[in-house]
Amino acid sequence: MSISRRRLLGTGTGLALTGALAAGCGSDTGRGSGDSGGRPVIEQWYHQYGEAGVEQAVRRYAAGYDRAEVRVQWRPGDYDQQTATALLTDSGPDVFEGGPTLEQIQGGQVVDLTDLLRGVREDFDPAVLAPKTYEGRIWGVPQVVDTQLLYYRRSLLADAGVEPPTTLDALVDAARELTRGDVKGLFLGNDGGAGVLQGTPLHAAGLAPVTEDGRPGFDDPAAARTLGKLRRLYADKSLLLGAPSDWSDPSAFLQGLTAMQWSGLWALPRVRKELGDDFGVLPFPADGAHGRPAVPVGAYGAAVSARGRNRAVAKELVRWLWVERTDHQVDFALSYGFHIPARASLAAKAEPLRRGPAAAAVRFTREHGFAAQPLLWTVVARTAYQDALSRIVKGGADPGRELRAVLRTTEDELRRVRKRR
Incomplete structure (x- = not known):
């Protein structure tokens, strides 16, 4: 394969x-x-x-x-x-x-x-x-730099009187407003987003899976509040689920099954070819007083x-x-x-990246990019977090309780890797 x-x-x-x-x-x-x-x-x-x-x-x-x-x-x-x-x-x-x-x-x-x-x-x-x-x-x-972005269909947002969302609350509201008939407001993957989003919502809340000094970065009530809003998207039935192809393929977005889709930069040429100027891109929206737009990079x-x-x-x-x-x-x-x-100097001069949504993607990556898989965010800790996120989004599990269990796992993992130094 x-x-x-x-x-x-x-x-x-x-x-x-x-x-x-x-x-x-x-x-x-x-x-x-x-x-x-x-x-x-x-x-x-x-x-x-x-x-x-x-x-x-x-x-x-x-x-x-x-x-x-x-x-x-x-x-x-x-x-x-x-x-x-x-x-x-x-x-x-x-x-x-x-x-x-x-x-x-x-x-x-x-x-x-x-x-x-x-x-x-x-x-x-x-x-x-x-x-x-x-x-x-x-x-x-x-x-190279690979990244993910929120694609949105300009005409569908305009018809619904919805502005491109710049906060997580606005994203939740926009997804609900854009869900009409056979069109869902947002596609985050067929699992509701737990697999692809990973630590992105934490960064949107101004937090992180692991801090630069090697400590858990989500021991904060803001983390539970943010993840709870992803549950709202699922509970509102605003999310497209069961699409013919998953988040990395823009087909659902191009076929009009969803007004917004989280996907990769690699999808941009195909989207541009099929939709022309009828689309834009955004970072994952910020959440809370200390939040910031988030762009995963890897x-x-x-x-x-x-x-x-x-x-x-x-x-x-x-x-x-x-x-x-x-x-x-x-x-x-x-x-x-x-x-x-x-290299930033090469990205700035590359002709395909100098205009339109491509240029916006480069700017968002430069201003809001973070490491999608931090070196200290171990397999065990990352799996525990992703499983918890799935239970929160799809099962309605309590975000605070789930994150406390992930916090203990993360602390154990960080102690383990520190001992190997």
Whole structure:
């Protein structure tokens, strides 16, 4: 199964996993040894993208690197499982796409790349760089920025006399007003939004799953109030449920099944092609006195295995491709799907991002972006939160009680990861 770059934003992947390396995935799982024509051999792994042309592009980039022979591995199947396992052996990649994960960093499985960004660190989007940074050191160089946005149909809002919502209360009211006949007001995914929204509502309330100093960031009554409003959307029957395709695909929005939809930036070219100017985009609306608009950001970064035989050469490849070759970076972001280059200077100059909703998306990301999957927001804590959010939205569970249980789990997880330092 091919998976596009949206996977880190909406599927909870990018996790540290254990277990046997999946059989039959990739052609040559062994790291290159020795030289090729006097040049060192570097094994570089990518997950199998769903966007046409990406594989050809990354192979073309590799062929243009003259300091080593770069052997690209295109990895179908459970890429994160494969990578997590391979990094524990001598048969893994030298350079690979990954978070990398907290376990890989704390376990000494990846190389410190801080020096690669010397002089350009401030040019990288801070929200996408944050989960690749641990104790002030950088462990992965961002490749692109992926994000999610609220799409709204201008004509449907105008016909209903509804303004584009800029607060969560306004979103709840707008969704109710826009629900007419066969058209629902809002689509947050077929599960009511628990899977895709994750920590976004917490940020909209001015909170966070985990603070920068490694503490739970939602031990506040505002968190329960905000999540309770998501229940109102469900109880009002304003949410589209059971759509033919889920949130990452804009089909429900384009077919007029919903007036507003939460989806990814990658959907924008298709929406623009089919609707012309009859749409706009917004961040997730702010909630409460201390709230702020929220734009989740995430993407893979390029990392270097600590078990590689040519670590210095591998680092230079990462520098060449994801720091020096800005032409490749723009090509990778915008020629195969629709993404924002990881560097602000490139995003500002990229022609497809300079007008209309695309320019608004870049501005929202810059002003309101946050890391969709914080490095310290572990799998266990994130799963506990997502399960609780589902019970709140779909089952009407008490938000305060549910969040207290998640808080205990999060505190336990943070203590556990601190002990590994």
